Amino acid sequence: MGSRSISDLRRVVFDPLAWRLSKSELRKLMRRQKVEDIINATEEYEGRGFYARIHAVQVRSEITPLAELLQTLSPKNIVEIGTFKGGTLFVWCRSNPQAELFVSIDLPGGEYGGGYDPRRQRLYKEFIADRAHTKMVLVQADSHLAGTLETLKTALQGRPIDFLYIDGDHTYNGVKKDYDMYSPLVRKGGVVAFHDIVTRSRNCGVHQLWDELKQTRRTREFVGDGSNKGIGMAFID
Numbered sequence: 001m002g003s004r005s006i007s008d009l010r011r012v013v014f015d016p017l018a019w020r021l022s023k024s025e026l027r028k029l030m031r032r033q034k035v036e037d038i039i040n041a042t043e044e045y046e047g048r049g050f051y052a053r054i055h056a057v058q059v060r061s062e063i064t065p066l067a068e069l070l071q072t073l074s075p076k077n078i079v080e081i082g083t084f085k086g087g088t089l090f091v092w093c094r095s096n097p098q099a100e101l102f103v104s105i106d107l108p109g110g111e112y113g114g115g116y117d118p119r120r121q122r123l124y125k126e127f128i129a130d131r132a133h134t135k136m137v138l139v140q141a142d143s144h145l146a147g148t149l150e151t152l153k154t155a156l157q158g159r160p161i162d163f164l165y166i167d168g169d170h171t172y173n174g175v176k177k178d179y180d181m182y183s184p185l186v187r188k189g190g191v192v193a194f195h196d197i198v199t200r201s202r203n204c205g206v207h208q209l210w211d212e213l214k215q216t217r218r219t220r221e222f223v224g225d226g227s228n229k230g231i232g233m234a235f236i237d
Contacts, residue, residue, distance in 0.1 A: 056087020
């Protein structure tokens, strides 16, 4: 038996225990209600096996005011493109108890940190396990495919998106395609937010799209002191 087979066997054998321990740890952290405490939970959570960590790759001084502002909008339908370790998904879920639907679209093996083992899906669905009125749909697929858009429309069942968070493909063409495909589903009065609006690198063109949107949309920026990330929110008026 090869080393990989032994490793796979160990995971299968210990996975039930890893899940029980992880679930117990998560449930304790899910009791928190304030945005700041919820964000702290993403850093404090210590799961096991496939369920280890729910880290949010975000600057605290940026994600905190965004999440607090989002609460005041009381969104019912939230869609996130790019989930990775599940940190931002956890923040949206736990800080918006009134929400009825969460949809995560994440590309397996994505170049920009996307992708997670399919077995983590039950960890992410656990984020709303205490809310019978809330549903979560996890779509592990390329957001640029027409079929993925149709999957989202099916999940929405004719309802509009209240909050769309785009943190997937960071190239100019990639983020623009996500915006062009999914923003028409956002209701009037809803918002679209982008991560990495400040980042300047060879493969990141989010700032280019953001500069264009600022010419036609009412916007708000969350950029921490000295940050090279930044979050931009565009209002759909």
